[in-house]
Amino acid sequence: MVASNTVLGEPALKERVRLKLAEAFAAVAEAERLGGDASRLVDELNQALILLEEGEMRNDEVMLQEALSKVEDVVARALVIRRSGVAAMQARTVQSLLVIGLVAALGVIVWHYEPKIFWRLWVRNKRRWKVKA
């Protein structure tokens, strides 16, 4: 049985790319878990996977080297995405707390003033009504 992507290539470099890919994936997954936008990083890792596959198939060290530098670049950028994700998550937490506080404050305000306002409006609305016995 043969496949279109016969596995060949320089083992040491190939292995380095694979190890770096695993490291990059872990970094990207962590950045995403913390709320960072990892879509571009994932795209670039997929490009690196294509380069790795073609580099292996053609036994092309230049392609493997290009894949490695792409993956190393993703590892470095994942840290930035992770930090922005943490900041975004903190912002969302503050936002959630503000919403909860706002709802609670609205509840208190409604509790205190709503009946008065409601009946004032009701009376104003119905003041021309006449009652028949």
Added chain:
Amino acid sequence: MESEGLTVDEQVMAVVLAVLVIVGVFAGSQTFFAGRVVEPFSELGVLGPKMKIGDYPRELIVDESFTLYLYVGNHEGRVMYYALLVKLGNRTTSISDEEPMDVPVFARYEIMLLDEKNWTRPVTLSVEEPGVNYRLVFELWTYNEGVRDFEYHGRWCQLWLNVTMPAVP
């Protein structure tokens, strides 16, 4: 104005409070469950040469190339790193949702997918040895960051193939 022990003011307040509680619980639950995946899963599919379910090759000649499309979908709620392993077994080689097929891998394809994304790619394969009831198996493996290796995900597809020698003129 009184009705069954409650003043109208109290009745209005009770209704308003009830509405507030319902809205509060709904908003809270939406916030709490936002982004949670109830039942995470991954999809694996093999499509025929016309990129549809069907027209799969069944009878082949030795070394005859055929094209299939592999499909993987991610609904795990997080980014996933998949490896698709292609193996060739026969009627006696076993595979299950728990155990992968214990034969050498002859083709491997890898992809990383964000949540709710899918991937379809063509693959061209051929069989070198004649035989009947070959099982061409596609297994889905996922990378586990904890163990730093790929693990069998329990998803697999198979095609049954008969491969014959070319006719002698």
